[in-house]
Amino acid sequence: MTTKTPNSSNSDAALAGGHEATTASRRDFLTMAAGGMCALGAGVALVPFVDSMNPAADTLAAASIEVDISKVQPGQGMTVSWRGKPVFIRRRTPEEIAEAEKASLADLKDPQADKDRVQKPEWLVLIGICTHLGCVPLGTKATETRGEYQGWFCPCHGSAYDTSGRIRQGPAPTNLEVPPYNFVSDTVIKIG
Amino acid sequence: MSAPNAPQKPGLIGWLDYRLPIFGFMNKELRQYPTPKNLSYAWNFGSLAGIILLIMILSGLFLAMNYTPSTDKAFDSVERIMRDVNFGWLLRYIHANGASAFFVVVYLHMARGLYYGSYKSPRELLWIIGVAILLLMMATAFMGYVLPWGQMSYWGATVITNLFSAIPVVGDDIVTWLWGGFSVDNPTLNRFFVLHYLLPFVILGVAFLHMIALHTHGSNNPTGLDAKKEDKIPFHPYYTIKDLFGLGVFLVLFALFVFYVPNYLGHPDNYTPANPLVTPAHIVPEWYFLPFYAILRAVPDKLGGVMLMFGSIALLAALPWLDRHPVRSGRYRPLFKKFFWLFVVNALALGWAGGKPAEGHYLLIGRLCTAYYFIHMLVVLPLLSKFEKPSPLPTSIAAAS
Ligand code: HEM
Numbered sequence A: 001m002t003t004k005t006p007n008s009s010n011s012d013a014a015l016a017g018g019h020e021a022t023t024a025s026r027r028d029f030l031t032m033a034a035g036g037m038c039a040l041g042a043g044v045a046l047v048p049f050v051d052s053m054n055p056a057a058d059t060l061a062a063a064s065i066e067v068d069i070s071k072v073q074p075g076q077g078m079t080v081s082w083r084g085k086p087v088f089i090r091r092r093t094p095e096e097i098a099e100a101e102k103a104s105l106a107d108l109k110d111p112q113a114d115k116d117r118v119q120k121p122e123w124l125v126l127i128g129i130c131t132h133l134g135c136v137p138l139g140t141k142a143t144e145t146r147g148e149y150q151g152w153f154c155p156c157h158g159s160a161y162d163t164s165g166r167i168r169q170g171p172a173p174t175n176l177e178v179p180p181y182n183f184v185s186d187t188v189i190k191i192g
Numbered sequence B: 001m002s003a004p005n006a007p008q009k010p011g012l013i014g015w016l017d018y019r020l021p022i023f024g025f026m027n028k029e030l031r032q033y034p035t036p037k038n039l040s041y042a043w044n045f046g047s048l049a050g051i052i053l054l055i056m057i058l059s060g061l062f063l064a065m066n067y068t069p070s071t072d073k074a075f076d077s078v079e080r081i082m083r084d085v086n087f088g089w090l091l092r093y094i095h096a097n098g099a100s101a102f103f104v105v106v107y108l109h110m111a112r113g114l115y116y117g118s119y120k121s122p123r124e125l126l127w128i129i130g131v132a133i134l135l136l137m138m139a140t141a142f143m144g145y146v147l148p149w150g151q152m153s154y155w156g157a158t159v160i161t162n163l164f165s166a167i168p169v170v171g172d173d174i175v176t177w178l179w180g181g182f183s184v185d186n187p188t189l190n191r192f193f194v195l196h197y198l199l200p201f202v203i204l205g206v207a208f209l210h211m212i213a214l215h216t217h218g219s220n221n222p223t224g225l226d227a228k229k230e231d232k233i234p235f236h237p238y239y240t241i242k243d244l245f246g247l248g249v250f251l252v253l254f255a256l257f258v259f260y261v262p263n264y265l266g267h268p269d270n271y272t273p274a275n276p277l278v279t280p281a282h283i284v285p286e287w288y289f290l291p292f293y294a295i296l297r298a299v300p301d302k303l304g305g306v307m308l309m310f311g312s313i314a315l316l317a318a319l320p321w322l323d324r325h326p327v328r329s330g331r332y333r334p335l336f337k338k339f340f341w342l343f344v345v346n347a348l349a350l351g352w353a354g355g356k357p358a359e360g361h362y363l364l365i366g367r368l369c370t371a372y373y374f375i376h377m378l379v380v381l382p383l384l385s386k387f388e389k390p391s392p393l394p395t396s397i398a399a400a401s
């Protein structure tokens, strides 16, 4: 935006004559600068409104839970609710553990070794939410179908997970998530 | 609208109109409004959709007086509406079946536009505003269905909001933001109620824009020819009476649903309270979303499915530029006519496949129909625009009849 004319006056003559373009471009600059600041201000003013829709402090503070797992027999599982989500706790049989460990990483859509998904091989702890669109997969109860890979099967769009909760078939992109947890004792785990 | 400095007319209406020309406006747009004389019953669905919108707002208003948007009370408050509130059952059945009726009528309205090329110049914006209304209706109906907080409400909300998690990088943050938490929960229900209350009024506003755009160039007609002055008649009484007759027929059919099979289009699972730990064995959306749901499931890839689904609606908005054939009406396009009906059958088949489990033959049919949807829009229509020879056009509407 170079100013070619020394005459920066705003008189009618300047507007009407050959200086029109110059004057207009200075005006344009002011208009654009003011408009830009208005847009910026409006954008900043939106932040509190938009952010008020994010999880509130009490939702974020949702406490951790302790779960007694002493009654779960090998081959069984249980479902508990943590942060409004189901958490699967399965006590795996030696065959299931072997199955999970022998799967070759090259066959996996979301490659991860079984040992990186458990703290004690016998206990598999997972967030029970299908990574496709959020349904709760079947398979924690022994009476439910577990799908082709003997882990879990999501009835919504047919995702199948293995005995390590890894995605093996269907539209889900990633493995079932492992929540933060630790063993308080041999029979109690703390989730969260 | 009478000119600002026209003399004041006698009487109360004259006095009012001199100050606020609302009666003059209604007189011009609803009585005198020149309308092609050859409109068929396919032109009834626009005004019908407007009336249904008013029915939805009215019934919704009275439902809201007894509804409680909180996760531990919502289901019970709807049951209370059904059992204890005077005529509550009627209000709810009108509202629930009204949503279905709204979509039936709007889909027919759109099919009319598709067949007669009503989206072509100079009505492109009119058509695009219509697609915007469709999107707003979808959002409204989706959030309304969450309110009774049954199993289908909960899991429908979960699956649909999770669609946004397919967006790379920020997807999960967007979903958390939509929920106001880490799953569909009380904050979600609250905001859905607020938005469900608000959006119908937004639709009302956008429908006004739709009307302004319509009245700027007037209605298209079955011949697709530009209507000349002598081909037009005043809206009242010719079309007011025709629209009212159509409304009567509609109300009879609507009453059959409301009074005899009020739950026919619903899902029994939604009479079970929401349970975040158990997904029902077979979750399906409301029937009016099924074609889009089938497209979503056609690809075994999360992001791909979501993009295809939104793409299918975006293509509707792009229609004026996909079909550039100079002849508007399908009546004079022998080939287009055949493909139009194929498109309709294909859309119905998509809806059918969307309601079935995503496996085996159902999935295959869903995929084929999805493919045809996109081929129709992106290949068939542009090719027809180039190569189709129209049958001879009449010189005017009068000459056509
Ligand atoms: C575009 C117009 C509208 C559509 C398409 C629509 C759609 C729906 C749907 C599909 C439901 C679920 C019905 C059921 O299964 O029970 C619903 C529920 C509800 N709607 Fe609307 N609605 C509209 C306008 C409104 C308005 C304007 C209000 C408030 C002023 C409202 C208030 C409610 C309430 C309180 C419920 C929960 C009670 C119930 O489930 O029956 N709706 N709506």
Ligand code: FES
Residues within 6 Å of the ligand: A130, A131, A132, A133, A134, A135, A154, A155, A156, A157, A158, A159, A170, A171, A172
């Ligand atoms: S939500 Fe599990 S497969 Fe879609």
